[in-house]
Amino acid sequence: MAVSPYFRSPFTDLTGGLVSHQLLGKCQKEEIRYMDCLEAYGLDRGKVKCQHLFGDFHECQTMTLQFKRFMAMRKERERQIAEGKLKGDAKWVSPTADSY
Template structure:
């Protein structure tokens, strides 16, 4: 895990600030907390001291647990349909109204 580019050039200095999550409401706070912690402890010690914050940020960006939960629910509905516990029309929830958004 490195926070600096492999090859440091003036171009990487100019474009380095473009790749962050501060402009998005979803993960900006997680990134800021993680970066503050890494700045306080340094990169090597920060890997262990800030591991919870790093994990929270990675989950916010990658959504691995959310996708696993989605797949588990979808597979369970499909299993129930195959076993005859659920009807075909009840396989998925009703979609929202067209003007609901």
């Protein structure tokens, strides 16, 4: 038997923001979309129907894809340095601000 995502009481109303990302969290939007989807479908069906929203929320929390991109860029820079394509100060030049 599963417990519903929200158990409402005056205590949870007062302290609910402490265990979520809704108070100054960077993942506010992803979390509320996921919780709204779970509320619409229920916990059991929601786990299947809302999987894509959970994936977005999980990525926002853990930043694993961002870290993998960072490691790939670092590996490419080290490869170019080893091949001699980047020399001297060009090895450590940061990208321009508008290159993202």
